Amino acid sequence: MRDNDPNQKPSSGCNSGNCSCGDGYDQKLNKKTSRRNMLKSLTAGLLAGTGMVNSACSVTASDDEKDQKQLEWEEFFKGNYRLMTDKEKSETVERLEKLYELNNGKKINVSAQGAEKDVLYGYAFNISKCQGYMDCVNACVQENNQDRSSQMQYIRIHEMENGRINFEDAEDNFFHEVPAEGHFYMGTQCYHCENPPCVDVCPVEATWKEKDGIVVIDYDWCIGCRYCMAACPYDGRRFNWATPEIPEEEVNKNQHYLGNRLRKKGVMEKCTFCIQRSRNGKNPACVEACPTGARIFGNLLDPDSEIRWVLANKKVFRLKEDLGTEPKFWYFMD
Amino acid sequence: MNNRVSHMIRALIYVVLLPFATSIMPGCSGHEEHPHQEKGHHSIVEQLRHADKDTIEYEVSTEELMADIKKVLAQVPESEKEFYVLERQSMIKSYPCSNCHSVPLEELKAESKDKKKAHWNIELVHAGSDAMECSTCHDTNNLDQLKTITGKALTFDHSYKQCAQCHSQQYKDWIGGAHGKRVAGWAPPRLIYSCASCHNPHSPAFKPRWPARLNTQKLKELNGK
Ligand code: SF4
Ligand code: SF4
Numbered sequence: 382m383r384d385n386d387p388n389q390k391p392s393s394g395c396n397s398g399n400c401s402c403g404d405g406y407d408q409k410l411n412k413k414t415s416r417r418n419m420l421k422s423l424t425a426g427l428l429a430g431t432g433m434v435n436s437a438c439s440v441t442a443s444d445d446e447k448d449q450k451q452l453e454w455e456e457f458f459k460g461n462y463r464l465m466t467d468k469e470k471s472e473t474v475e476r477l478e479k480l481y482e483l484n485n486g487k488k489i490n491v492s493a494q495g496a497e498k499d500v501l502y503g504y505a506f507n508i509s510k511c512q513g514y515m516d517c518v519n520a521c522v523q524e525n526n527q528d529r530s531s532q533m534q535y536i537r538i539h540e541m542e543n544g545r546i547n548f549e550d551a552e553d554n555f556f557h558e559v560p561a562e563g564h565f566y567m568g569t570q571c572y573h574c575e576n577p578p579c580v581d582v583c584p585v586e587a588t589w590k591e592k593d594g595i596v597v598i599d600y601d602w603c604i605g606c607r608y609c610m611a612a613c614p615y616d617g618r619r620f621n622w623a624t625p626e627i628p629e630e631e632v633n634k635n636q637h638y639l640g641n642r643l644r645k646k647g648v649m650e651k652c653t654f655c656i657q658r659s660r661n662g663k664n665p666a667c668v669e670a671c672p673t674g675a676r677i678f679g680n681l682l683d684p685d686s687e688i689r690w691v692l693a694n695k696k697v698f699r700l701k702e703d704l705g706t707e708p709k710f711w712y713f714m715d
Numbered sequence: 716m717n718n719r720v721s722h723m724i725r726a727l728i729y730v731v732l733l734p735f736a737t738s739i740m741p742g743c744s745g746h747e748e749h750p751h752q753e754k755g756h757h758s759i760v761e762q763l764r765h766a767d768k769d770t771i772e773y774e775v776s777t778e779e780l781m782a783d784i785k786k787v788l789a790q791v792p793e794s795e796k797e798f799y800v801l802e803r804q805s806m807i808k809s810y811p812c813s814n815c816h817s818v819p820l821e822e823l824k825a826e827s828k829d830k831k832k833a834h835w836n837i838e839l840v841h842a843g844s845d846a847m848e849c850s851t852c853h854d855t856n857n858l859d860q861l862k863t864i865t866g867k868a869l870t871f872d873h874s875y876k877q878c879a880q881c882h883s884q885q886y887k888d889w890i891g892g893a894h895g896k897r898v899a900g901w902a903p904p905r906l907i908y909s910c911a912s913c914h915n916p917h918s919p920a921f922k923p924r925w926p927a928r929l930n931t932q933k934l935k936e937l938n939g940k
Contacts, residue, residue: 498772498774499771499772500771500773501766505893512923515926515927515928516927518927518928519927519928531932532930532932534930538926554929554930554934554937556925556926556929557925558923558925559923559924559925559926560923575759659901661775662773662775662776662777662780662900662901663780663899663900664897664899664900664901668897671896672913674894674895676896677892677893679892679901680771681759681763682763682767682768683771684767685796685903687891687892687897687901688892690891690892691892691893692763694891694893695893707759715888715893
């Protein structure tokens with residue numbers, strides 16, 4: 382799978398000596414210095430024990446390999462993102478970018494941008510507008526680098542018979558001209574619950590709610606136990622049963638650590654309100670792609686936002702409200 | 716292959732460390748707390764009522780995202796808030812219409828009998844012919860602009876006012892944010908699509924079509940393969 386084009390080698394190979402990565406044991410045991418030294422010497426030993434770690438600045442194949450091993454090693458022992466300092470966050474993001482370049486010869490941009498003050502994201506879905514076109518699903522898959530081979534989708538569009546909401550008898554894999562006579566469409570995805578049961582059950586705290594209300598997963602901390610999937614009352618989570626496959630030219634290289642960066646086998650993922658977009662002020666890909674304007678996104682804390690107008694002026698409802706999960710995802714009709 | 720080894724090591728680490736790590740987990744209180752969880756099970760809508768700030772100082776902005784997009788400030792006296800709509804006039808291919816429509820329509824019809832016709836294929840599928848004809852919206856004396864029902868002039872950039880004359884509920888929802896959609900970003904300043912950005916004014920209903928995709932993998936699973 383690796384593209385070994387010699388023209389695409391990275392220009393710098395000189396980072397091997399100065400690792401200052403934090404990690405899980407550091408965070409828990411607070412013995413940063415001693416463990417880091419241990420790690421460094423271990424790494425040096427691993428790299429053939431020739432003392433080459435500090436010597437190499439020339440760009441040769443073996444240097445790249447060495448860099449790669451070192452980076453992989455540091456990545457492997459890094460900590461839970463939620464507990465990282467800003468410095469550690471930028472370091473891991475940098476390592477991920479370098480590793481991708483070493484492996485694929487292409488540059489990616491991984492962001493560690495944090496939540497903005499006074500922002501709590503919310504979403505509204507107009508079931509009178511949705512026509513079942515599924516443009517949102519396509520946009521989401523492309524934006525968020527979802528596995529193409531298993532055809533993973535965060536969004537499901539349920540085709541229901543007019544009259545009542547009934548997921549049992551709904552069809553979420555229709556392929557006929559839409560909208561079908563006598564039917565309406567209801568989109569579901571992760572609702573970014575304010576009281577998310579999925580977060581409560583995670584045994585390793587690999588999933589949590591950010592300050593702007595987005596429920597995220599640290600793909601490198603997740604152990605794939607799937608407790609969260611079982612705990613989610615809304616079918617919001619998706620699991621990688623195999624290594625996700627995305628054709629190199631289709632990889633969205635504009636990534637966020639907690640968002641659409643490439644996942645691996647055995648980890649959980651889900652909608653992140655396109656954290657890599659929303660934290661830059663953009664609308665999520667589904668909102669942008671929807672041709673009918675059925676999807677509304679914005680800041681719940683801003684009384685001037687569209688989402689707040691919808692909450693105040695439309696008859697909104699949420700699914701399974703009695704559970705107390707407080708989804709930040711409302712449905713309404715015209 | 717590499718992957719599998721690392722996975723095994725990782726799994727092992729978790730097996731050994733998990734009971735240990737979880738037992739000391741509550742101890743790391745110096746780290747980021749969960750600001751919203753503390754509030755317990757108060758409804759989020761209730762929380763919002765108390766959380767409102769007079770002004771929010773955003774770090775993000777749609778300003779940059781919409782810098783290259785042609786827009787006009789909406790003329791909406793119904794709204795206290797300012798917002799932009801997409802420009803329309805500059806999008807019309809053969810604007811100004813007076814390039815061809817230099818004489819009254821009847822005259823033009825008479826003199827261009829055997830000339831090539833423009834927009835001959837437009838069919839009006841909008842309300843009924845009792846309610847609507849070309850001249851309901853187009854100003855036959857000046858085809859560079861539109862006119863309201865009472866004959867007041869309207870530029871194409873503000874054609875949403877034309878629509879608002881009949882579709883008052885949609886107009887209200889559009890101003891508020893429940894109808895139509897934002898261009899580029901969610902943060903202020905607000906730029907939204909105009910009615911005619913999504914609806915063809917001559918045939919405004921959305922057309923039936925095929926969905927953008929079919930999940931063949933799911934189909935296989937359903938069929939038990
Ligand atoms: S919808 Fe499910 S996955 Fe999303 S926050 Fe709620 S419980 Fe968690
Ligand atoms: S699958 Fe991952 S995120 Fe979900 S509960 Fe298990 S470790 Fe936590």
